Amino acid sequence: LGTRAVEIELPIVLDRVRGGLRRQLEEALRTAIRNGSLRAGTTLPSTRTLAGDLGVSRRLVVDSYAQLAAEGYLAPAPRSGTRVSELATAVAQAAPTPTADTPKYDLRPGTPDLAGFPRTAWRRATASVLRRAPDDALRYPDPRGHPELRRAVAEYVRRVRGVACDDGRVVICSGVREALSLLADVLADRRGTIGVEDPGLHEGGEIITAAGAGVCAVPVDGDGLCTDRLLAADPDAVLVTPAHQFPTGVPLAAVRRSELVAWARRGRLVIEDDYDAEYRYDRSPLQAVQGLAPDHVAYVGSVSKTLAPALRLGWLVLPPGLVAPVTEAKRLRDGGTGTLAQLALAHLIESGDYDRHLRRARLRYRARRDALLHALGLHIPAARVAGISAGLHVLVTLPPQTDLPALESSARRRRLAITPVARFYRLPPPAAAPQLVVGYGNVDAAAAEAAVRLLAEAIDDARSAGA
Amino acid sequence: LGTRAVEIELPIVLDRVRGGLRRQLEEALRTAIRNGSLRAGTTLPSTRTLAGDLGVSRRLVVDSYAQLAAEGYLAPAPRSGTRVSELATAVAQAAPTPTADTPKYDLRPGTPDLAGFPRTAWRRATASVLRRAPDDALRYPDPRGHPELRRAVAEYVRRVRGVACDDGRVVICSGVREALSLLADVLADRRGTIGVEDPGLHEGGEIITAAGAGVCAVPVDGDGLCTDRLLAADPDAVLVTPAHQFPTGVPLAAVRRSELVAWARRGRLVIEDDYDAEYRYDRSPLQAVQGLAPDHVAYVGSVSKTLAPALRLGWLVLPPGLVAPVTEAKRLRDGGTGTLAQLALAHLIESGDYDRHLRRARLRYRARRDALLHALGLHIPAARVAGISAGLHVLVTLPPQTDLPALESSARRRRLAITPVARFYRLPPPAAAPQLVVGYGNVDAAAAEAAVRLLAEAIDDARSAGA
Numbered sequence: 003l004g005t006r007a008v009e010i011e012l013p014i015v016l017d018r019v020r021g022g023l024r025r026q027l028e029e030a031l032r033t034a035i036r037n038g039s040l041r042a043g044t045t046l047p048s049t050r051t052l053a054g055d056l057g058v059s060r061r062l063v064v065d066s067y068a069q070l071a072a073e074g075y076l077a078p079a080p081r082s083g084t085r086v087s088e089l090a091t092a093v094a095q096a097a098p099t100p101t102a103d104t105p106k107y108d109l110r111p112g113t114p115d116l117a118g119f120p121r122t123a124w125r126r127a128t129a130s131v132l133r134r135a136p137d138d139a140l141r142y143p144d145p146r147g148h149p150e151l152r153r154a155v156a157e158y159v160r161r162v163r164g165v166a167c168d169d170g171r172v173v174i175c176s177g178v179r180e181a182l183s184l185l186a187d188v189l190a191d192r193r194g195t196i197g198v199e200d201p202g203l204h205e206g207g208e209i210i211t212a213a214g215a216g217v218c219a220v221p222v223d224g225d226g227l228c229t230d231r232l233l234a235a236d237p238d239a240v241l242v243t244p245a246h247q248f249p250t251g252v253p254l255a256a257v258r259r260s261e262l263v264a265w266a267r268r269g270r271l272v273i274e275d276d277y278d279a280e281y282r283y284d285r286s287p288l289q290a291v292q293g294l295a296p297d298h299v300a301y302v303g304s305v306s307k308t309l310a311p312a313l314r315l316g317w318l319v320l321p322p323g324l325v326a327p328v329t330e331a332k333r334l335r336d337g338g339t340g341t342l343a344q345l346a347l348a349h350l351i352e353s354g355d356y357d358r359h360l361r362r363a364r365l366r367y368r369a370r371r372d373a374l375l376h377a378l379g380l381h382i383p384a385a386r387v388a389g390i391s392a393g394l395h396v397l398v399t400l401p402p403q404t405d406l407p408a409l410e411s412s413a414r415r416r417r418l419a420i421t422p423v424a425r426f427y428r429l430p431p432p433a434a435a436p437q438l439v440v441g442y443g444n445v446d447a448a449a450a451e452a453a454v455r456l457l458a459e460a461i462d463d464a465r466s467a468g469a
Numbered sequence: 470l471g472t473r474a475v476e477i478e479l480p481i482v483l484d485r486v487r488g489g490l491r492r493q494l495e496e497a498l499r500t501a502i503r504n505g506s507l508r509a510g511t512t513l514p515s516t517r518t519l520a521g522d523l524g525v526s527r528r529l530v531v532d533s534y535a536q537l538a539a540e541g542y543l544a545p546a547p548r549s550g551t552r553v554s555e556l557a558t559a560v561a562q563a564a565p566t567p568t569a570d571t572p573k574y575d576l577r578p579g580t581p582d583l584a585g586f587p588r589t590a591w592r593r594a595t596a597s598v599l600r601r602a603p604d605d606a607l608r609y610p611d612p613r614g615h616p617e618l619r620r621a622v623a624e625y626v627r628r629v630r631g632v633a634c635d636d637g638r639v640v641i642c643s644g645v646r647e648a649l650s651l652l653a654d655v656l657a658d659r660r661g662t663i664g665v666e667d668p669g670l671h672e673g674g675e676i677i678t679a680a681g682a683g684v685c686a687v688p689v690d691g692d693g694l695c696t697d698r699l700l701a702a703d704p705d706a707v708l709v710t711p712a713h714q715f716p717t718g719v720p721l722a723a724v725r726r727s728e729l730v731a732w733a734r735r736g737r738l739v740i741e742d743d744y745d746a747e748y749r750y751d752r753s754p755l756q757a758v759q760g761l762a763p764d765h766v767a768y769v770g771s772v773s774k775t776l777a778p779a780l781r782l783g784w785l786v787l788p789p790g791l792v793a794p795v796t797e798a799k800r801l802r803d804g805g806t807g808t809l810a811q812l813a814l815a816h817l818i819e820s821g822d823y824d825r826h827l828r829r830a831r832l833r834y835r836a837r838r839d840a841l842l843h844a845l846g847l848h849i850p851a852a853r854v855a856g857i858s859a860g861l862h863v864l865v866t867l868p869p870q871t872d873l874p875a876l877e878s879s880a881r882r883r884r885l886a887i888t889p890v891a892r893f894y895r896l897p898p899p900a901a902a903p904q905l906v907v908g909y910g911n912v913d914a915a916a917a918e919a920a921v922r923l924l925a926e927a928i929d930d931a932r933s934a935g936a
Contacts, residue, residue, distance in 0.1 A: 073631070073761070122599075128596075129595075140777035140779045141779060142579075176807070177804060213802075289540045311610070312610055313808075314807040331679070334650065334672070336643040336650065337643070337781065340807060
């Protein structure tokens with residue numbers, strides 16, 4: 003359709019209708035060199051010849067050759083013409099990305115109700131930010147976070163979690179994971195060691211090690227972190243989940259809270275991970291330990307369980323002495339967290355939309371928990387369930403004779419994803435009945451019924467396999 | 470107005486209209502303990518007495534005391550009543566945040582045209598993402614980045630920068646700063662050293678050191694990085710700005726590109742920072758060095774100069790062997806970059822809005838450059854200007870007798886922010902005429918005229934001070 007193609011021995015086609023002939027010629031030469039059609043050392047046609055073949059001006063070819071020589075693709079050799087540079091070779095193709103086969107039912111912990119994400123509220127908040135924010139908000143961010151979000155977070159955690167702070171102590175980050183990594187980074191500079199709960203949060207130890215700090219495991223029992231063991235190991239800091247231990251679901255007992263705080267006051271640091279603080283169903287939430295010793299506790303939280311993990315937004319509330327080093331670590335890692343998302347969250351909190359969303363979410367999660375408990379009672383009556391009063395997961399103790407490896411492979415065959423508690427231990431797990439951590443945040447009532455039914459079948463399989 | 474306040478010797482006021490009496494009582498007690506009104510060791514009134522004083526049920530007070538005991542604020546002492554825990558003390562107030570006094574005119578480099586940020590296009594892209602993205606996009610992100618953006622970036626850098634890649638080589642990150650920090654992190658694990666251009670990008674050395682890798686300075690001259698000095702120092706990697714060296718503005722000469730690539734092919738790594746690649750005014754852009762040796766170059770770019778630094782979005786295009794370790798470092802630092810912003814950028818690129826924005830921006834920046842050059846010619850005719858054909862900054866060589874410290878303080882008095890080139894040297898700068906790096910990205914024609922006039926006055930001051 004009006005296109006006139008000109009071909010020479012070089013694999014070059016110029017499209018005169020499209021225009022930009024010089025650009026087309028250069029791109030064609032680069033491609034030919036990169037994919038090996040034009041090999042290193044090959045002498046190119048003279049500029050006069052190529053210009054004639056292509057029906058373009060000689061100047062255009064001269065300029066193109068010069069451009070590619072400047073880029074290193076061609077090596078102009080005086081008297082012997084222009085050659086393809088020795089440096090140009092074919093590009094290795096990277097292997098295609100492997101795709102994981104996704105489970106049909108997913109009882110793993112850690113994912114909130116993704117369908118419940120307040121898309122409309124987030125869109126409105128973003129639109130409002132883009133309408134109102136001054137141009138200066140588009141600069142490189144303050145590595146501590148935008149003042150508006152720091153203020154909103156300070157107010158929120160004071161009100162909802164009893165955290166003692168002003169916004170001067172708040173540093174915005176990309177979630178609890180980054181919060182921990184930044185703290186570990188600062189402690190690594192002091193050659194510090196961080197204790198982690200055992201069993202404890204996924205990857206806590208890995209993150210600390212990657213940041214260069216030491217790790218030691220501190221056992222957890224039915225009253226939460228064993229403070230006697232903490233005092234004996236006496237690391238520089240300890241990562242704890244006092245409100246709702248992960249994965250056991252127990253709150254830290256009052257006497258242990260006191261012991262933990264007394265220990266921290268002797269120059270240690272408590273890293274309080276308040277990962278699912280917003281979800282309590284049957285009693286008042288325990289307020290944050292931070293409120294008891296704000297100068298010795300780094301309180302960390304995020305929106306990963308309240309809005310969506312994909313937002314990558316979280317916060318630290320720090321003892322005054324840690325604000326500067328954590329900010330500096332953040333500055334040198336990435337210069338700060340994206341401002342527009344920060345401002346959208348600030349808008350969501352300040353408008354009251356965040357609280358409204360949480361109230362609705364709490365009701366939905368309580369219903370999901372009840373559906374899960376009902377299904378477990380119906381299909382696996384021999385299982386015992388604990389840690390049900392808060393959060394988005396429960397601890398299910400299976401009948402003692404259940405063979406875990408057999409259960410896991412049987413579940414996999416049914417495309418049911420499950421998580422044994424044993425995975426969260428660093429020390430050898432106690433020889434007890436096999437347990438699963440069952441997340442219900444992203445599992446509605448129908449899915450809970452179906453998934454638990456599959457789990458019951460898998461348990462039956464595993465028992466007959468073990469028998 | 471219907472509110473009946475009840476006061477006791479405890480500083481507690483319950484608002485019966487508002488309701489939530491138990492919550493109010495608990496919060497009042499926590500506040501009193503934290504701010505020191507209730508001191509450690511103080512015995513609280515008995516539950517019966519307090520219930521009578523406040524006019525509430527005894528059960529409510531018993532429950533409140535139990536809650537605060539569980540949180541560690543109160544210590545129930547059998548037979549002697551309930552006391553304020555020894556652990557509870559007043560909260561130290563952090564100092565208020567210091568505010569920097571902002572300049573009136575800012576000729577520092579590094580900030581693009583913030584008023585030109587395509588707010589409407591970004592809002593539409595976000596709205597489209599929130600309408601179309603499946604719930605699964607709200608999970609914890611792939612630490613490599615969302616497949617849609619990786620695909621869009623691969624296509625974009627292939628097309629615009631001659632980068633040889635497929636999306637399997639692309640890792641999304643929070644800007645060039647994080648890209649460098651991640652690479653330094655991986656090299657630090659191998660006890661590697663990274664060369665940096667001297668003079669060179671702000672903070673490059675700092676970022677590398679913070680990530681634990683070694684740094685060495687490699688001099689830059691009028692042909693860009695001195696490759697002979699690179700070969701002599703022979704670090705494991707080198708960070709370069711071949712298309713438009715920062716701050717000198719020179720492109721890397723063709724023969725040096727070849728030497729750089731040949732060096733990299735001997736098992737070294739080139740980190741190619743393509744920080745302002747999109748802005749060329751007077752000639753075709755040099756394509757990326759990466760295209761010549763994709764298995765030996767880590768290409769890094771971002772939207773900090775094309776959209777806004779506040780977005781914190783960038784990318785790495787990696788040799789195949791570095792994809793896994795960089796992804797792992799990213800996973801353990803923050804779990805990945807926020808997905809919604811990634812998808813918005815992918816939408817912007819795929820819809821063509823990004824290209825349209827860049828075309829408009831290129832025209833605007835060329836006009837701003839011309840306005841700056843005109844003002845410099847008019848007010849400071851003795852200055853020589855270089856590096857004008859690309860990017861968002863120029864290099865201004867001042868009359869030799871200008872006293873730089875005097876100039877800086879004189880400019881500061883006029884609330885004019887300037888940046889001497891000397892700031893970008895790690896090695897002792899050559900004894901040459903004083904130079905400034907002058908950024909014009911965020912300086913419109915009127916501001917350029919006013920700022921250069923102030924600069925001329927400041928130079929006059931500095932010369933008379935030096936005389």
